[in-house]
Amino acid sequence: MSFNIKAILFLIFLLSFQGLFFSPIQAALPCECLEDRILTLTDPPMAGYDILLLQERLAELTYYHGPLNGIYSVELAKAVASFQEENQLEVDGEVGPSTWAALAGETMPAAGDEKRKGPQGEITIEVDTYSRVLTLYVDGKVFKRYPVAIGKPSTKSPVGEWAIISKSKDWGDGFGTRWLGLNVPWGIYGIHGTNKSWSIGRAESQGCIRMYNRDVEELYELVPLKTRVKIIGQRLPVKVNRPLKPGQMGLSVMQLQDNLLKIGIESGYRDARYGETTEAAVRELEAQFQLKLDGIADWNVLYLLDLPG
Known part of the structure; x- marks a missing residue:
């Protein structure tokens, strides 16, 4: 099965489930990890973060002595060819799966013989x-x-x-x-x-x-x-400029969950999903301030939590 088909099937899988663990997504845009392109000389030259990684790795192994600028230059292609020749690879100056694997082999820790018992x-x-x-x-x-x-x-x-x-x-x-x-x-x-x-x-x-x-x-x-x-890790605060309600997802919902927790109201997992636990937390806040008990984070709730921009 090709990778593209697997990615499509994964999206279908995500969209097929509801609830705490299997919620629908608003927009399943794949991270760029999905791309692992072949690096080669082109006109204009290829550029990108993957090329910078290649330059850094070849510099660590003393094959490359040029600038670390993320550009696939003639000098970099020559360094790749030298590495390929010394590692019994096809010498073509291109970086694909076999060359990446060889580059990784320099630092890959050896697997131990001991198998760990499952927890x-x-x-x-x-x-x-x-x-x-x-x-x-x-x-x-x-x-x-x-x-x-x-x-x-x-x-x-x-x-x-x-x-x-x-x-x-x-x-x-x-x-x-x-x-x-x-x-x-x-x-x-x-x-x-x-x-x-x-x-x-x-x-x-x-x-x-x-x-x-x-x-x-x-x-x-x-x-x-x-x-x-x-x-x-670090996550920049998000200002919420519209009411939120059960069923919604995204960073605004996660910020709502964060701010509820800050005032001592447990809102469940910080999973960016406005589910039953988040709705119950909003109802608790509404009860404390004698607001309408509907579980919706309207403007009253947002201002109490210092969420609007």
């Missing part, structure tokens, strides 16, 4: 974008920690509380060997492997959480569907 209990995941570490918890206790790559500053990883809603193997070269899809309502995000293993520990992705392939393969076997995933 028993409630499993949750926390991704700390400050330390760039994914922690697997069982019944609230640390089971294992993994290094990860997170979204770069221009394409931040989605801070919030999500759930794993799909598991798949071999989505495509850019995704490594495993994919764990998250129910972020404004795009396709997930936890996956990588063919650029040296990016682990950096802010280098288009928003997804990258892991070493051996680590994501282990995690894939340990976590079931509906596992909760909390992503911790």
Whole structure:
């Protein structure tokens, strides 16, 4: 099955379910992780962040000594060809899956012989974008920690509380060997492997959480569907300039959930979905201030929570 078909089937899967974990999405725009293009000499020259990653990696391996500018130049193509020749690859100056894999092989940790016993209990995941570490918890206790790559500053990883809603193997070269899809309502995000293993520990992705392939393969076997995933990090406040009501989704809803929690009203998971728990939290606020008990975040509720711009 081609990657494009898998992506389409994933969108259909998302749209097929309602409720806490399987809510419909407003616009499932895939993150740019979906693209893993072939890099080659062109006129005008190719440019982009993936080329900058290539330059940095070849510079680390002492093949490239030119500027780190994200442009696929003749000098960079020569460095690629030198690397390919020394690593018994086809020498064509182009960077595709085989060359990326060889570049990754320099830093890929060796897989251990020991197989880890699966955890028993409630499993949750926390991704700390400050330390760039994914922690697997069982019944609230640390089971294992993994290094990860997170979204770069221009394409931040989605801070919030999500759930794993799909598991798949071999989505495509850019995704490594495993994919764990998250129910972020404004795009396709997930936890996956990588063919650029040296990016682990950096802010280098288009928003997804990258892991070493051996680590994501282990995690894939340990976590079931509906596992909760909390992503911790900086998220700029959002001003809400329209009333909100049950069934809506997006950053405005997440800000509503945040501000309810700030005043001590539990609104459930910070998942950007105006579900039953968020509606109940709004009703609690309405009751405290003797407002109409309808569970709708109208202008009265928004002003009480200091949400309007």
